[in-house]
Amino acid sequence: MTQQWSTPGWALPVALALGVLLLAALVATGLALRGVRRSAARAEAEARTATVQLRERLEVLERRVVALDAPARARAAEEEFVITHLGADDAVDETTARADGTSPAARPDAPLFADLVLRESVVQAASLAAGVRRALGPEVRHRVRLEMRREVKRARKQRRTDQREARRAAQARQRAGLDLSREPAA
Known part of the structure; x- marks a missing residue:
């Protein structure tokens, strides 16, 4: 008893060729994905080191600002602050007054x-x-x-x-x- 195939003779080689192409595409995609992951990991590591360095610089700068600002804070605690000079006669100092009668804005x-x-x-x-x-x-x-x-x-x-x-x-x-x-x- 002989078997008869209902598929044409070219179908099997075409299916095998498509399978090989699909396998090659999967391998190429995997390799490309691995390279992208490596570069992303490198970029993440660089970003972390840069963040650590920036934090260290920020801490140094904060220490400098606190050291320089400590005497000013001590003086500020002793001084009395006036929010407005409304009604005061010496509201505008003559040395800082402008020609139009206004005082310059604080910088x-x-x-x-x-x-x-x-x-x-x-x-x-x-x-x-x-x-x-x-x-x-x-x-x-x-x-x-x-x-x-x-x-x-x-x-x-x-x-x-x-x-x-x-x-x-x-x-x-x-x-x-x-x-x-x-x-x-x-």
Whole structure:
């Protein structure tokens, strides 16, 4: 008793070739993934060492600031602070007064100024990113698309109207020119 195969003769070699290609693709993907993992691990290790170094520098700077700021804190504890000079006769010192009668604004220290600038920059960048994200959202794109379609339709309609008016005016001028040439000269 002989068996008859219902599949064509080329099906088995094609299936084997596809299996080999699939296996090769899996091996290549695995190797690529291993390389990506290694580079990610290296980058993570570098980031951790940089973080440790930055923390150490920050601690050193904090110790310096505390050491420099200690005498000022002691003086500040002894002094009495006045929030406003409202009603006081010597509210504006003549040496710091300006010509228009106002006193100059107090200037913040360099670290405080840098902190303020950095915070404001971060807030502006975040608001810009939020605005861009909102502007590129599907609802806004859809609304812009609809408005553009309306504007294109309006412009086409206006062009057709202008063409009709120009055609009518040209025909009226032509008729007027013909009518003048038909009248006898007096």
